[in-house]
Amino acid sequence: VVVVVVIINAVNFIDGLDGLATGIVGISAAAFFGFSYLLAVENGFSRAGAPSLVTAIVIGCCLGFLPHNAHPAKIFMGDSGSMFLGLLLAASAITLMGQIDANAVFAEKIGPAALPLLLPFAVLAIPLLDLALAVLRRVRSGRSPFAPDQEHLHHKLMAWGNSQQRSAVILYLVTAMLALPAMLSAFIPLWAALLVGVLLLLSAVLTTKREKKVKA
Template identity: 55%
Template sequence: MKVYLTLLLVAALVAYAATPAMRHLARRVGAVTAVRARDVHTQPVARLGGVAIYLGIAGALVVASTVSFLSPVFEASHAPWGVLAGAGLVCALGFADDVWDLDWMAKLAGQILAALLMASGGVQLVTVPIAGLTIGSSYLSLSATVVVVVVAINAVNFVDGLDGLAAGMITIGGLAFFTYTYLLARSATPGDYSSLASLVLAVLVGACLGFLPHNLHPARIFMGDSGSMVLGLMIAAAAIIVTGQIDPTVVSERERIPAFIPIVLPLMVVAVPLIDMGAAVIRRTLKGQSPFTPDAHHLHHLLLRAGHSHRWAVTVLYLWTAVLSFGTVSMVFLSTAGAIAVLSTGILLSSLITFSPGLRQGVSRAWRSVGRRAAPLREKVTPEGRALPDVNPEESS
């Protein structure tokens, strides 16, 4: 566990240190989000924060390759480098989109190429952890891998609409997912706790944590597509690795870990983005529009229109992610009845906070007060954001 926590810290420090440089670069190359009708920010904000997230991930993986504890992970296959290469490709694609605004077909083609690149490195969906099912066809296996990666990438991309939302949700869900993969590795291979899935999740969570101080409301920088696509690909990679490299049916017989969790848990981690994406696709299709046509009807827009403050709308979505992901992981520690009780209680409390006007307003006021008190500290830890020079929105178009 100490190794993973150390690598998490490395990723966080690299991402944190690289973000101000990316903010400066974004302003130099015109990667700045102007104020549009569907946006909630009130002044132009630099993008390219995702490049800092990728640098945190890459730096931590390079350090990990030198750690003897993780040598089995790097010696077994080229999968760690396949994940890094796939993430690098979507990061470069997102960089180009943040600067030149690519059309959706070009981005989709790039996402498919990234999935294929990662699959060529050994990260490919070959088994389904239910009754030991195996995907017999190599073409079907490759197709399933591409679908999982592309869906995850676009789900995270769709939900990235409020300051700190995507990075915070992936941090919360990633921690829950990491808890499961670490326990699964301990149970499946006693004496050797090294796990590629745990490594991927540790560096992903660390990079998100390093980026968050710069991205919390009011954000000094956005991650842009260069970040949201990297987050989606990394979560998909962890899910594919778990289903393909560890046989949870053997573990569940010995440790009572439900065999279906490798499928359910990744879905719970990105449940909110998946719901948002699904609703957007249906909504736009019924209107005769492209599923990729932007609008102002995402979940976070609905929460803002319902009266939530910016910070509290983000917190509500954090809360739902925590309830769904950690509620699922609780099945590892508790009986089925106990886990269902925990999940049901979490859903009830989350529903009250989301839909009860009085409770919502009271907690929202308290949260705003916390945000005001934390502002001076934030100025100290993100000094590059103290002065935000004016930007002509036309320069970023």
């Protein structure tokens, strides 16, 4: 229950820019789908079928919705949309990761044995980090953890001089940088998975714009 509530609120909190939550959820779902699909196909893990189907549906929903939700947005998902996507991701993660005996599935590899624990954190790192920072920031200032403010990660990127679109793309790239190598490391050599992460990191750094504010 705690995991479900945390993931739902994390996705809801990150829904602060046009297309941001849609893109991050789509990338996260793609990582979960890739992992569960490869488990089902390459390792014959039949219980990965349901998470594969759910995450495939989420990917399709995000791909169809993003053109209308990207800046300038014509349609907004609202709390009901973001929380529902968070619920689907939480259900997929729990269903898949809770049933894997990683030592049996990845008997010949040491690293992937930790994936059932690490993959959800890697895939949802940006929403979870934003949620943790927001709750800590608000509680320390004596406010409700759910009180809105303008200090989320995407707000900080915009304060550096990035547009809404650029800020969303940066967070897409960072999400992919963390999620894809974690997923791929179970099926390809670790160096290749890390190379993917490095390339995505470089893309995020090159995309980021930081301008110093001119003092009057």
